[in-house]
Amino acid sequence: xxxxxxxxxxxxxxxxxxxxxxxxxxxxxxxxxxxxxxxxxxxxxxxxxxxxxxxxxxxxxxxxxxxxxxxxxxxxxxxxxxxxxxxxxxxxxxxxxxxxxxxxxxxxxxxxxxxxxxxxxxxxxxxxxxxxxxxxxxxxxxxxxxxxxxxxxxxxxxxxxxxxxxxxxxxxxxxxxxxxxxxxxxxxxxxxxxxxxxxxxxxxxxxxxxxxxxxxxxxxxxxxxxxxxxxxxxxxxxxxxxxxxxxxxxxxxxxxxxxxxxxxxxxxxxxxxxxxxxxxxxxxxxxxxxxxxxxxxxxxxxxxxxxxxxxxxxxxxxxxxxxxxxxxxxxxxxxxxxxxxxxxxxxxxxxxxxxxxxxxxxxxxxxxxxxxxxxxxxxxxxxxxxxxxxxxxxxxxxxxxxxxxxxxxxxxxxxxxxxxxxxxx
Amino acid sequence: xxxxxxxxxxxxxxxxxxxxxxxxxxxxxxxxxxxxxxxxxxxxxxxxxxxxxxxxxxxxxxxxxxxxxxxxxxxxxxxxxxxxxxxxxxxxxxxxxxxxxxxxxxxxxxxxxxxxxxxxxxxxxxxxxxxxxxxxxxxxxxxxxxxxxxxxxxxxxxxxxxxxxxxxxxxxxxxxxxxxxxxxxxxxxxxxxxxxxxxxxxxxxxxxxxxxxxxxxxxxxxxxxxxxxxxxxxxxxxxxxxxxxxxxxxxxxxxxxxxxxxxxxxxxxxxxxxxxxxxxxxxxxxxxxxxxxxxxxxxxxxxxxxxxxxxxxxxxxxxxxxxxxxxx
Numbered sequence: 025x026x027x028x029x030x031x032x033x034x035x036x037x038x039x040x041x042x043x044x045x046x047x048x049x050x051x052x053x054x055x056x057x058x059x060x061x062x063x064x065x066x067x068x069x070x071x072x073x074x075x076x077x078x079x080x081x082x083x084x085x086x087x088x089x090x091x092x093x094x095x096x097x098x099x100x101x102x103x104x105x106x107x108x109x110x111x112x113x114x115x116x117x118x119x120x121x122x123x124x125x126x127x128x129x130x131x132x133x134x135x136x137x138x139x140x141x142x143x144x145x146x147x148x149x150x151x152x153x154x155x156x157x158x159x160x161x162x163x164x165x166x167x168x169x170x171x172x173x174x175x176x177x178x179x180x181x182x183x184x185x186x187x188x189x190x191x192x193x194x195x196x197x198x199x200x201x202x203x204x205x206x207x208x209x210x211x212x213x214x215x216x217x218x219x220x221x222x223x224x225x226x227x228x229x230x231x232x233x234x235x236x237x238x239x240x241x242x243x244x245x246x247x248x249x250x251x252x253x254x255x256x257x258x259x260x261x262x263x264x265x266x267x268x269x270x271x272x273x274x275x276x277x278x279x280x281x282x283x284x285x286x287x288x289x290x291x292x293x294x295x296x297x298x299x300x301x302x303x304x305x306x307x308x309x310x311x312x313x314x315x316x317x318x319x320x321x322x323x324x325x326x327x328x329x330x331x332x333x334x335x336x337x338x339x340x341x342x343x344x345x346x347x348x349x350x351x352x353x354x355x356x357x358x359x360x361x362x363x364x365x366x367x368x369x370x371x372x373x374x375x376x377x378x379x380x381x382x383x384x385x386x387x388x389x390x391x392x393x394x395x396x397x398x399x400x401x402x403x404x405x406x407x408x409x410x411x412x413x414x415x416x417x418x419x420x421x422x423x424x425x426x427x428x429x430x431x432x433x434x435x436x437x438x439x440x441x442x443x444x445x446x447x448x449x
Numbered sequence: 450x451x452x453x454x455x456x457x458x459x460x461x462x463x464x465x466x467x468x469x470x471x472x473x474x475x476x477x478x479x480x481x482x483x484x485x486x487x488x489x490x491x492x493x494x495x496x497x498x499x500x501x502x503x504x505x506x507x508x509x510x511x512x513x514x515x516x517x518x519x520x521x522x523x524x525x526x527x528x529x530x531x532x533x534x535x536x537x538x539x540x541x542x543x544x545x546x547x548x549x550x551x552x553x554x555x556x557x558x559x560x561x562x563x564x565x566x567x568x569x570x571x572x573x574x575x576x577x578x579x580x581x582x583x584x585x586x587x588x589x590x591x592x593x594x595x596x597x598x599x600x601x602x603x604x605x606x607x608x609x610x611x612x613x614x615x616x617x618x619x620x621x622x623x624x625x626x627x628x629x630x631x632x633x634x635x636x637x638x639x640x641x642x643x644x645x646x647x648x649x650x651x652x653x654x655x656x657x658x659x660x661x662x663x664x665x666x667x668x669x670x671x672x673x674x675x676x677x678x679x680x681x682x683x684x685x686x687x688x689x690x691x692x693x694x695x696x697x698x699x700x701x702x703x704x705x706x707x708x709x710x711x712x713x714x715x716x717x718x719x720x721x722x723x724x725x726x727x728x729x730x731x732x733x734x735x736x737x738x739x740x741x742x743x744x745x746x747x748x749x750x751x752x753x754x755x756x757x758x759x760x761x762x763x764x765x766x767x768x769x770x771x772x773x774x775x776x777x
Contacts (some may be wrong), residue, residue, distance in 0.1 A: 220658035224470070226570035226594030226632060229657065295455070296571035340549055340579075342569035344592070 025068050026050055027442060028060070029416020032072025036079055036393040037372045038380030047077065049242070049399040052441040057395065065082040067442065070437055072403050078375060080112025080400030080440065082382040082391045084280050085256060086331035087354050088114070089420075090136060092121025097333040097420035103142035105354040105419035106331075107446035110402025113383070113390045114143050117202070118150040119177035125161040127169035134170060137291040142445050144169045144400070146386055148175045148202055151190050154219070157181035160190055162326060163197045172386045173254070175202035178303060180238065182208070188245050194249035204256045204416065205263070206237035215344045217259075217329045227343060230305050232260045247275050254385050255279040259304035259328055262313020268323040278385050278445070279323060281315050282330035283359050284350050288312075288425060293390035298339045298346040299425040300329075316368050319377065326382040327360060329353045351421035357402070358410040358431035365432060399442040408434040451575035455577055463762045465577045465586045468595040469636040477604070477640055483758035483767060484605050484751070491753065500766045502593045503723050504561045508534045509576075510589070511567040516725055516749065517589050517599070521564050524756035533560070538607055549579055556581050562764065564585070570594035570629075584761040595626050599724050600633035602755040604641060606748050607679055614641040620673050620715075621664075622649045622705060623683030623732055626656050627695075630724045631683060639663040649673035649705065653694045670705055674714040682707055684721045685732045698731050708734045712742060
């Protein structure tokens, strides 16, 4: 198969790439820019005039709900939704049912990904067996089976001794650990940021210290064990500050933020909108500004969808009784571009956050446009509107907190390994 | 409150009664004024008015209650409505039925009004957003959020004893963190223009940024009670002693219990209120609960008149009657 993408503006800040150039693809690979190779006869010509061509997006955290929670979504529905936002690589946390703590579950994930063939799927293995925080999981075998990192998902490890040994062992396997920082004793069934809003609504509150204490504890152990570590989904300005200071001292850590926390605050809960029930919680505007600041000085190097599709019943109950999480994967790109349009960050800052930087964190050679690489590409029209409407979402989960938002930057084509996996036409 | 106020219909009339927050001062006065006329119903030989004849009201109590449930029941009966009492905690939900299915089932029984108590904040809002358009919802307490009928009966009680809200200093004492009564009272007192609302409690029982609701915080009982006109004591649930919030009942009573000695700090004609049920010797001394400053039993009687007024208003019965009188 020969494909040419013509007249588009290629944008890949990681390669200092921003110019009008054609791309020529033979089978799965990009074979040339600018110059049509000799004898190249395209089977498909994609006209990218007035459009922007990006590396296929890399989503650092999305739940595809397989295996075990198929009533909320499946590989087919969620990866198609991902393709509609230009996403071609997805990292999946281990809190599936069963948990990704055996090579068999990893193999299942890989097999499903091959069957569906819409994205590269990177499962994270469990740090402890069944994510219980007690006994180490078979990290070496999980790595052998293809896990690119290791994580205890949303389950905090209470026992500090277990945490220390898990870090040491992960380090000896040369695995990056993905830490969701939460002290669950302090969270204590909380569902909303501790502040004027949770007080007014009478919602059990999650103080900022639930995040900062967990970060501080993990940082001390990272320093001691020298493990390669990534912090998932920061939510507080103070949390960003702790990571910033650690990085200044030379501790090798990275951090990401969920797209919801860059756009929304606890004010958006309004009268108990359960679609704003997310973890970590939506915090104050001051915290949101702190996260943006973290992007500016590169303390935060990635933005993820933290996609969590739910069936309608999971969100239909009094706020505290609903399940946390938002369905966001299909709006990741336009929501990022919205930050650019609002002048909170620049386009050159926005793109690496969802392409080259998450790829670096995962240690995968994705998220860049380069010759002889697999042709994973996203083509979008910066001027066309994306009106978010729960009635025409592709994800099985309609639980978006952004219903009714009018954004720009509709994806017109997504290519995975040189195949068009999504096209508006 | 952001967004649409679902408590009001498009003409600004009360449709649901979910929270004091979001209601205007004139509306609160209207409720208090109607309650005055309903307060004489129980002095008649036949203690009934026919305002809600033919209407069916369901008491949906997802959390146990005696006082609130029975006063709602009496209020409904005095308005001539049919009333169903459902203790949902012990029936449907333990069988795994989801809340929206329970609501659908009750709608199919042609209920006109749900009186809801639930242990989760926002439950009444949720139910109001789910029910068919002809059904009204009254919040009889949702989690830590609001207990708006309790606040209104307390405002009614205060008004019987004190003429002008603008001159009042009110102290609310105790477990503010878990109290829906406190939140509703704070909104009601501020909306009615009270001079000062104080809360007195140890910091473990004060939620963050509560001062943004318009209160002054005290952690010393004697200073907090200084020259107040009204003292509202909150019930302290015994299970609060088990966690890290408080050391013991004994220490709590020594620090925050209301005694006659402490009451000397208030104005001479101060009244003492309590939403009940009382924990004698935990938050309040028996001598005070039964003493001359106490209006605790009056609160209970006023609860019936207030709930009659609110039930009649959300069913649109009072507004219609008013129009009829105007036509005459």
